[in-house]
Amino acid sequence: MQVYKTFLKVIKNYRQGIIMYACIVIAMVTVLGATTNNGSNIFEKKSYNVIVNNQDDSEIASLLVAYLSENNKVSEDTFTEDQITDQLYYQLVCEYIVIPEDFGEKFLSDGTNIINAKYDEALPDGMFVNMQMNQFLNSVKSYVDLGYDLQEAADKTTTSMDDSFVTMKNSEGPGFDIQLYTKLVFLPFGILSIIFSGMLPAVISFNEKEKKNRTMISPIKLTTRNIAIVFGVTTVSVVVTAVVLLIAVAPKLGTYINDSKLWLSVLNAYVYTFVVTMLLSMVASFPIVSKKNDGVNSVSFITNIIGLSFAFLGGTFVGLDMLGDGVKKIGQFLPNYWYSTACIKIWQEGASFTEVVPCYGLQLLFGVVCLAIGIAATRFFRENRE
Amino acid sequence: MLGHVFLTQLKRGIRDKQSIFWCLAFPIALGTLMNFAFGSIYDSAKSTPIDVRVIVEEKAIDEYKTMQAFAKLGDTNLEEDALPFVQLLEELEYEDGTKMIHALYEDTDEDIANTITISGLNQITLEVSKNSIESSILSTIISTYKQNVDRIISVMNDHPEKMESSDSLMEETTESREYVKVTGLLGENKDPFVSYFYNIMAMVCTMCSMLAFGAIVGNQANQTVTGIRVDASPVNKFAYELAQYFAINLIQLAVSFLALVYFLFVLKVKFGGNLQYVFLTTALGTFLGTALGYMVGHFGNISRKAKENILVLISIGGGFLAGLMVNVMKAVIETKCPIINRINPSAVITDAFYALNVYGPGARYYRSISYIVLLTVAFIIIGAILSRRKQYASL
Numbered sequence: 001m002q003v004y005k006t007f008l009k010v011i012k013n014y015r016q017g018i019i020m021y022a023c024i025v026i027a028m029v030t031v032l033g034a035t036t037n038n039g040s041n042i043f044e045k046k047s048y049n050v051i052v053n054n055q056d057d058s059e060i061a062s063l064l065v066a067y068l069s070e071n072n073k074v075s076e077d078t079f080t081e082d083q084i085t086d087q088l089y090y091q092l093v094c095e096y097i098v099i100p101e102d103f104g105e106k107f108l109s110d111g112t113n114i115i116n117a118k119y120d121e122a123l124p125d126g127m128f129v130n131m132q133m134n135q136f137l138n139s140v141k142s143y144v145d146l147g148y149d150l151q152e153a154a155d156k157t158t159t160s161m162d163d164s165f166v167t168m169k170n171s172e173g174p175g176f177d178i179q180l181y182t183k184l185v186f187l188p189f190g191i192l193s194i195i196f197s198g199m200l201p202a203v204i205s206f207n208e209k210e211k212k213n214r215t216m217i218s219p220i221k222l223t224t225r226n227i228a229i230v231f232g233v234t235t236v237s238v239v240v241t242a243v244v245l246l247i248a249v250a251p252k253l254g255t256y257i258n259d260s261k262l263w264l265s266v267l268n269a270y271v272y273t274f275v276v277t278m279l280l281s282m283v284a285s286f287p288i289v290s291k292k293n294d295g296v297n298s299v300s301f302i303t304n305i306i307g308l309s310f311a312f313l314g315g316t317f318v319g320l321d322m323l324g325d326g327v328k329k330i331g332q333f334l335p336n337y338w339y340s341t342a343c344i345k346i347w348q349e350g351a352s353f354t355e356v357v358p359c360y361g362l363q364l365l366f367g368v369v370c371l372a373i374g375i376a377a378t379r380f381f382r383e384n385r386e
Numbered sequence: 387m388l389g390h391v392f393l394t395q396l397k398r399g400i401r402d403k404q405s406i407f408w409c410l411a412f413p414i415a416l417g418t419l420m421n422f423a424f425g426s427i428y429d430s431a432k433s434t435p436i437d438v439r440v441i442v443e444e445k446a447i448d449e450y451k452t453m454q455a456f457a458k459l460g461d462t463n464l465e466e467d468a469l470p471f472v473q474l475l476e477e478l479e480y481e482d483g484t485k486m487i488h489a490l491y492e493d494t495d496e497d498i499a500n501t502i503t504i505s506g507l508n509q510i511t512l513e514v515s516k517n518s519i520e521s522s523i524l525s526t527i528i529s530t531y532k533q534n535v536d537r538i539i540s541v542m543n544d545h546p547e548k549m550e551s552s553d554s555l556m557e558e559t560t561e562s563r564e565y566v567k568v569t570g571l572l573g574e575n576k577d578p579f580v581s582y583f584y585n586i587m588a589m590v591c592t593m594c595s596m597l598a599f600g601a602i603v604g605n606q607a608n609q610t611v612t613g614i615r616v617d618a619s620p621v622n623k624f625a626y627e628l629a630q631y632f633a634i635n636l637i638q639l640a641v642s643f644l645a646l647v648y649f650l651f652v653l654k655v656k657f658g659g660n661l662q663y664v665f666l667t668t669a670l671g672t673f674l675g676t677a678l679g680y681m682v683g684h685f686g687n688i689s690r691k692a693k694e695n696i697l698v699l700i701s702i703g704g705g706f707l708a709g710l711m712v713n714v715m716k717a718v719i720e721t722k723c724p725i726i727n728r729i730n731p732s733a734v735i736t737d738a739f740y741a742l743n744v745y746g747p748g749a750r751y752y753r754s755i756s757y758i759v760l761l762t763v764a765f766i767i768i769g770a771i772l773s774r775r776k777q778y779a780s781l
Contacts, residue, residue: 079721110563160529
């Protein structure tokens with residue numbers, strides 16, 4: 001109890017780091033929540049962000065923009081050339097469309113190549129938007145040739161473009177909440193960063209030679225001391241996870257409070273938290289990690305290397321479906337991979353507790369291996385020192 | 387005197403193996419993992435043939451046979467691949483000439499996400515397993531085709547005399563006018579995932595500001611014993627710190643270049659742009675990172691820990707806003723609040739690499755470089771101002 005209380009006192013000295021990382025993570029989670037749209041399990045054509053620069057005031061130009069807006073998120077805001085290139089390069093926008101001044105006249109006089117579009121030709125996204133424009137304009141032109149006026153032709157075209165012939169496999173049940181899912185998938189990075197940056201220095205300070213030697217000659221057993229530290233780390237970690245979970249879930253708490261998905265996700269986050277505390281104990285047992293020296297703070301580097309690499313390989317930042325097979329094979333050795341897999345199962349496949357248990361188990365297995373390595377490393381380095 | 391301080395700091399820096407290890411280990415470990423994780427994502431997103439299972443029902447062939455008979459074309463011994471829609475699927479190509487559809491007519495054990503069932507001339511259904519670009523393209527192809535067939539059927543209903551030319555009318559269903567003229571995107575390497583490497587380089591520069599920070603804090607009499615000695619010695623403080631700044635830059639430059647060489651020649655990451663400019667950008671980014679450490683080191687009388695946290699906040703928070711975790715973030719900030727991209731050290735470094743790749747060494751690149759230089763100068767000036775008139779009377 002004495003060591004446990006002391007650990008909590010020591011942690012207070014590092015609260016600045018914990019609060020700072022917590023603020024960064026909360027900001028990240030909030031930004032991510034604001035930039036994702038919700039999903040659906042009924043068929044919907046892919047909708048893309050496109051920028052339209054409509055320089056023509058003809059009726060057909062307006063009809064085309066209106067049609068594009070039905071299927072895509074059209075922005076008619078004014079951007080600089082650099083901003084447009086930035087957005088195209090980072091795939092924030094899939095296409096930049098310029099409808100020139102004489103578009104209406106050329107359209108009615110059978111002109112071709114009368115709209116200018118800019119996009120990455122290697123990707124199918126821009127081509128898909130072009131297909132939509134060509135489909136619309138070809139159909140309108142055919143109806144106009146049959147004697148309809150432009151508005152009637154556009155109405156008939158839009159009516160005939162229904163997607164009722166498309167069905168989705170497994171289309172039963174409600175669509176999954178991408179916003180909440182994205183936030184939950186992102187949490188491991190936050191949990192790991194906060195725990196490592198806040199608690200690693202405290203644990204290392206307990207392992208400093210002088211302090212450790214003092215403890216060894218005191219009536220407290222080394223094992224008891226270690227257990228107390230682990231409990232201390234766990235206590236703070238539980239609070240940290242509760243805070244970040246609450247921030248992520250709060251906007252949808254009312255909707256999901258009685259849904260097993262939420263509670264399975266909470267359990268998933270706590271399993272991951274315990275695994276991170278075990279990983280922390282392993283990292284702290286290596287002498288390469290010192291609290292600080294006059295130069296760099298190695299804790300920051302360790303936090304970033306482990307946090308970012310786990311996140312990139314485990315599907316935290318980039319979805320598992322986008323990662324190659326080789327990456328997934330490596331990722332399977334990391335808890336983030338199984339955390340993300342559990343999230344997919346819970347939110348996309350509606351898995352039950354028994355179906356998610358293997359994911360929890362594999363995360364815990366990683367933690368146990370870390371713990372074992374940590375104990376072995378502690379003994380090895382202690383014997384070497386003796 | 388300056389030379390002496392410079393050499394001493396250089397020796398101190400070189401002997402600080404732990405700092406050098408972490409500054410190097412960070413980009414090497416992360417770069418290797420990112421290269422492994424993102425190396426093939428862009429290639430896999432490129433336009434590739436869409437796998438689709440096609441089921442042609444007998445009644446579709448019968449219906450087409452009937453139409454052929456009406457058109458008196460004689461050939462009623464039709465196979466499924468003679469159907470206009472099937473022909474259309476076979477003929478479709480992407481802009482680069484790659485076949486768009488890879489149709490499989492046989493039963494297969496492969497897990498194919500999309501299935502097209504042709505039950506009649508304009509009775510075509512599509513079953514998809516998820517909303518994707520592939521399913522969207524397929525639905526657009528089918529809807530365009532069905533739309534054209536419906537129109538032709540209505541023409542034939544209104545003008546039965548055109549029945550004999552139904553075959554040529556059907557051919558028209560696969561033709562369409564191209565209204566869009568395409569311009570490709572600029573840039574030597576169009577893979578947006580390369581921006582993660584720009585961000586790692588930016589992170590190397592900002593994280594390694596810790597070296598400069600450590601040296602500057604070490605000079606302060608209220609922080610270290612060495613600081614008390616430095617403060618008591620008859621040297622010009624600014625000149626002393628400037629000599630330290632250059633020495634740390636030299637070490638840091640070696641570390642950044644080693645990381646860059648590893649990215650360029652071992653991982654073979656295509657940064658885009660002339661190599662000399664890539665190295666120049668890295669060097670300027672390094673100077674900026676060191677200047678950041680110099681400035682934060684002088685922040686008031688707050689504790690070393692608090693200053694360190696500020697530095698971490700700038701490098702991690704700035705890294706997030708520059709796209710280290712989500713690569714589109716920099717473009718989002720550019721449209722919502724571009725001023726952040728001008729004052730965020732990670733963003734200005736990332737932007738210089740990006741400008742070099744997309745625009746080459748032109749006006750846009752020099753503008754990005756000028757922001758790096760301006761920020762570096764600003765940080766040094768702020769640091770120098772903050773370092774003045776400090777009294778340690780109580781020590």
